[in-house]
Amino acid sequence: MTVEIDIRVQREAFEPGAELTRFSLQNSSSGAVCTFTGQMRDFRGPDRATGEPITAMELDHYPGMAERQLAELAADAKSRWPLDDLCIIHRFGKLIPTEPIVFVATASAHRGDAFAAAEFLMDWLKTKAPFWKKETTAKSAEWVSEAAADVERAQRWAR
Amino acid sequence: MTVEIDIRVQREAFEPGAELTRFSLQNSSSGAVCTFTGQMRDFRGPDRATGEPITAMELDHYPGMAERQLAELAADAKSRWPLDDLCIIHRFGKLIPTEPIVFVATASAHRGDAFAAAEFLMDWLKTKAPFWKKETTAKSAEWVSEAAADVERAQRWAR
Amino acid sequence: MNILYFAWVREKVGAAEETVSPPPTVGTLGQLIDWLAQRSPRHAAAFADRKLIRAAIDQVHSQINASVAGAKEVAFFPPVTGG
Amino acid sequence: MNILYFAWVREKVGAAEETVSPPPTVGTLGQLIDWLAQRSPRHAAAFADRKLIRAAIDQVHSQINASVAGAKEVAFFPPVTGG
Numbered sequence: 001m002t003v004e005i006d007i008r009v010q011r012e013a014f015e016p017g018a019e020l021t022r023f024s025l026q027n028s029s030s031g032a033v034c035t036f037t038g039q040m041r042d043f044r045g046p047d048r049a050t051g052e053p054i055t056a057m058e059l060d061h062y063p064g065m066a067e068r069q070l071a072e073l074a075a076d077a078k079s080r081w082p083l084d085d086l087c088i089i090h091r092f093g094k095l096i097p098t099e100p101i102v103f104v105a106t107a108s109a110h111r112g113d114a115f116a117a118a119e120f121l122m123d124w125l126k127t128k129a130p131f132w133k134k135e136t137t138a139k140s141a142e143w144v145s146e147a148a149a150d151v152e153r154a155q156r157w158a159r
Numbered sequence: 160m161t162v163e164i165d166i167r168v169q170r171e172a173f174e175p176g177a178e179l180t181r182f183s184l185q186n187s188s189s190g191a192v193c194t195f196t197g198q199m200r201d202f203r204g205p206d207r208a209t210g211e212p213i214t215a216m217e218l219d220h221y222p223g224m225a226e227r228q229l230a231e232l233a234a235d236a237k238s239r240w241p242l243d244d245l246c247i248i249h250r251f252g253k254l255i256p257t258e259p260i261v262f263v264a265t266a267s268a269h270r271g272d273a274f275a276a277a278e279f280l281m282d283w284l285k286t287k288a289p290f291w292k293k294e295t296t297a298k299s300a301e302w303v304s305e306a307a308a309d310v311e312r313a314q315r316w317a318r
Numbered sequence: 319m320n321i322l323y324f325a326w327v328r329e330k331v332g333a334a335e336e337t338v339s340p341p342p343t344v345g346t347l348g349q350l351i352d353w354l355a356q357r358s359p360r361h362a363a364a365f366a367d368r369k370l371i372r373a374a375i376d377q378v379h380s381q382i383n384a385s386v387a388g389a390k391e392v393a394f395f396p397p398v399t400g401g
Numbered sequence: 402m403n404i405l406y407f408a409w410v411r412e413k414v415g416a417a418e419e420t421v422s423p424p425p426t427v428g429t430l431g432q433l434i435d436w437l438a439q440r441s442p443r444h445a446a447a448f449a450d451r452k453l454i455r456a457a458i459d460q461v462h463s464q465i466n467a468s469v470a471g472a473k474e475v476a477f478f479p480p481v482t483g484g
Contacts, residue, residue: 034196034277101484129484224374
């Protein structure tokens with residue numbers, strides 16, 4: 001168990017596997033460890049077959065508020081589920097397709113809590129953390145619009 | 160995307176981080192990767208504070224049926240959610256506390272599908288895959304009883 | 319017919335595996351259990367509480383009224399506790 | 402009062418940051434937007450569709466009727482799209 005919550009907002013690439021290795025060793029007496037990795041998509045549109053290839057992405061963010069918002073989400077998750085530990089990593093700056101953008105990990109005695117907390121963190125992060133994606137294709141560079149599905153998913157956790 | 164589903168029933172220890180590294184590289188164009196690791200608990204009873212320390216565990220299994228059952232669960236998961244890939248690793252034999260017992264990973268275009276499929280695999284695996292835990296404490300060695308909570312969780316996916 | 323036992327069922331029976339030839343009157347899993355339970359006091363002890371016994375016919379989870387006709391491998395075990 | 406802009410709001414305004422001193426009549430976020438929109442055609446364009454604008458007062462997500470009294474830093478941006 002750690003007292004400090006590991007939250008990182010960084011320009012540098014990271015390696016989800018290395019993070020899981022560290023996180024599971026650090027929480028080796030937790031029965032359940034769940035992780036989620038969001039990887040940069042290489043197409044825009046509903047699916048890869050009909051979509052337009054993305055060549056690059058720029059992730060704008062609000063320094064200070066981003067860290068603060070993620071810390072609030074983490075504290076909220078810890079108040080809702082009995083978690084031994086959690087970790088959130090979110091990149092900003094330039095990304096290339098297939099690179100990891102975001103990583104969350106949760107450790108708990110029970111798998112239901114680990115799963116729920118990780119999903120909650122992702123859903124709320126998607127609608128609350130101040131990051132903005134701009135995708136570059138062969139034709140244009142466009143800011144990504146808010147996804148209605150993300151708003152709906154986040155509402156499941158309202159209380 | 161892979162055609163073969165990666166299912167391993169093995170005596171050897173494995174390292175979840177190394178598996179995630181491999182899995183996410185193999186599915187680098189999937190937007191969402193979810194993993195779950197079940198680690199051997201070091202106590203028995205409701206919580207660590209009041210529980211009895213576990214010194215070792217023996218995982219009995221039904222060779223042949225175990226692989227077959229996991230392959231069926233994997234196929235079922237793929238029929239329910241649009242998954243790019245999945246992986247299941249389950250150990251048998253002697254384990255020591257804190258070692259990983261089970262690992263599932265799912266890759267999909269959307270995080271909801273990756274989360275749901277991973278949770279489904281764990282819930283069904285817990286009630287269908289032929290493995291049996293025997294926990295050794297200072298006082299005794301006892302076969303673990305079926306958890307009512309696991310049965311309830313699994314019923315969520317009945318159809 | 320090959321019979322397999324796992325976990326505490328195996329420990330109670332005192333064997334992991336045995337080959338048996340049940341009479342033609344044994345048609346279902348339930349009847350097979352009744353017949354096996356008579357083989358020895360250890361078998362009887364293993365099958366004493368039927369509610370705790372699960373079974374698979376040729377590696378497929380099966381209910382107590384399932385037919386064992388033509389089965390090559392029948393396994394008995396407690397509810398699973400892996401994962 | 403320090404004003405920050407992010408994503409396409411920043412691109413439309415043409416600045417990431419500016420320091421302003423709104424008159425005392427500017428009490429809420431909504432009134433601050435009205436006032437900022439008059440500063441230049443680019444500001445007007447950035448704030449043209451209010452439904453697309455989100456705001457934070459001193460790094461806390463805030464609604465359009467929130468008071469900006471005493472605020473040191475107010476940020477305007479589109480709905481977030483991270484993760």
